[in-house]
Amino acid sequence: MRSTAIVGTMTLISRLLGFVRDILIARYFGADAATDAFFVAFRIPNFLRRLFAEGSFAQAFVPAFSAGAPAIRNLLAPLSGTLALLLFMVSLAGSFAAPLLILAFAPGFQASAETWDLSADMLRITFPYLFFVVLTAMAAAALNCVGRFAIPAITPALLNLTMIGMTLWLAPRLEEPITALAWGVLAAGLLQLLLQSFALKQAGLLAAPRCDFKNRSVVRVLKSMGPAILGVSATQVNLLIDTLTASFLASGSVSWLYYSDRLVEFPLGLLGVALGTAILPHLSGTHARRDPAAFSHALDWGLRWVLLIALPATAGLVFLAPALVSTLFQFDRFSADDVTMASRSLACFALGLPGFVAVKVLTPGFSARHDLKTPLRLGLHSMAGNAALGVVLGIVLAPEGWGHAGLALATALAALWNAAALVTKLLESRIYRPQAGWPWFLTRVLGSTLVMSMLLAFNVREMPWQHWQHFERALHLGLWIGAGTLAYFATLWLSGLRAPHLSLQAAG
Structure with missing residues (x-):
């Protein structure tokens, strides 16, 4: 947990600087x-x-x-x-x-x-x-x-x-x-x-x-x-495929996908990269000590944290997509139309966030055991599915202005499939044995995410984000992010979930 916190904090700093970078690019160069x-x-x-x-x-x-x-x-x-x-x-x-x-x-x-x-x-x-x-x-x-x-x-x-x-x-x-x-x-x-x-x-x-x-x-x-690289990086290859396909779509499509991907990368970097980086040495050590129970416990702990953070982050990105894009990027040469188009692909990308994060945690379950072929094979299947579905959705949705969003949706679905396939393989081989309490945990996380989603869906949609001044956008966005976060964790607490339930010792 300490290692994850260190990596997460350093990644947070990097991601915030990345937002500054992208804001400046949007302001000075547009789309x-x-x-x-x-x-x-x-x-x-x-x-x-x-x-x-x-x-x-x-x-x-x-x-x-x-x-x-x-x-x-x-x-x-x-x-x-x-x-x-x-x-x-x-x-x-x-x-x-x-x-x-x-x-x-x-x-x-x-x-x-x-x-x-x-x-x-x-x-x-x-x-x-x-x-x-x-x-x-x-x-x-x-x-x-x-x-x-x-x-x-x-x-x-x-x-x-x-x-x-x-x-x-x-x-x-x-x-x-x-x-x-x-x-x-x-x-x-x-x-x-x-x-x-x-x-x-x-x-x-x-x-x-x-x-x-x-x-x-x-x-x-x-x-x-x-x-090793291809097995864990199917999502990144899929994003590259999106760029290839988007080059045939309307001018600006590559840029819209880039900006929306950057917003999804924020929670992915904080949680997925941090968990994956910290958990791999631990898994390698438990495998070297031939302790399969500790190995399984660590995977279980990582998956609980994936769902705890990725599900509400997904809901937040979907319901706050126009607000986020407008607040962060609508300057000078980045127009209101650019906000609308980037928001569409952001909402679609966000649906795959649990899959993006889970792959970062699940793949070490194979590589720590020197099994690189399984994630590679599943990753290749994910890439093939993303390429085929992306072309279909891109062509079908392009006349409606959603072609680039169709590419994002294909990538999200491919990531979810990849994560599900990795979990299935770990379960079938009995490398991962879920600990007790999963129904209790899932019910509380899903219920709390639903409460937060309803709060945002009924209050944020009709707000005039693109017509406010920059300070007004940032103020309202910060308030609603805070309100959604408070609603989520308050509901978790009222449902009985406590911090000790999420420790590695508790998972074991």
Whole structure:
């Protein structure tokens, strides 16, 4: 719980800075063809950051790092050198192949040569971020294994700080102002790696890198990277598929999906990433000690926290979608129509939040036991379903202005299916055995969520959010978030749920 709180707090700081970043982007650049070009160029390295930096990459590293500090230091030397060489070659190739990557990830941009060229130019700048983010993730996994969670969790904030600085300082000085954001991504990668290297040195884990393709431990980690990443990151791949499909829709669709995804990422980062990051070393340790009861208890504890926070967060995002988008992003070039369109995709994305969070907690139940094939297989099924359903919903709903929201809905449904499939596999193999009290717990959480939902649904819908001044929007939004939160937790308390019921000891 302490580790989760540390990661959650650091992630909160990073997410708040991310909101500041997105508010500035919306204010200075709006939602048009140029921002679509940047968000595609940014989606690829940001997709890689989410794969590697937000706990996913740890699925490959943590089991290899579970033998103590000396073993970690001995493995880091050949692993970091070998990875660095591979990443340098991939980054170089990706920069040269930028136009082809834009063709792969946003084929709809072929209709506009200007948008295509701008996306390719910015991708050449942002793609080398891959080199830095993978090495940063490796360092973070090593630090987590020795109980150091704060620095790895706060490191993503450097990306937001750097992009904020580039928006305010560099953008006004460039002929194409939005390219300042691409330079901010590249600079952030270097700063993140330097910070993690300093933390490794402080922990006594820093070792001089050397290239060694014959080291058995290095080969084992490299082989596990692909399945581990894809198994836990089906949601991120699905979001990339959304970007590809949205490039064929109305101008601004990529941007609307980006802004709505950012709001869903807030609770996902606070809960899903924090729980997944903190629970993986614990699960790896209990598996190494051959304690299946403690392993199951930890999974049970994590799932209870998923539902406790994700269900009311889902309801809040759905009923407050227009209020949130208007308050945070409706400045200058971000119009009232942009608010309406982004709100639609936000409400649809939010429906999948319990699935998004649950996958972060359930996948460590497999990777801690060195089973990477099961989450990979289920993740691939989720991606295929999302792609097919997204195309259908996008085409069917596009004439009504809901095409991009259809893509978001497909991703939400795919995440819920993926989480349900992971739970089913854990239950069938008897790795996870639910503890007593689940009907009691579910009844109270669902009832409290219903009370909060009714409060918001009957009071917030007709408010003139888009016509209020910025201060009025923020004040009313804060009041209603507070009222909804109070109603939820007060109902939980009146129903008899107490903090000790949610401890790991109670789950056991």
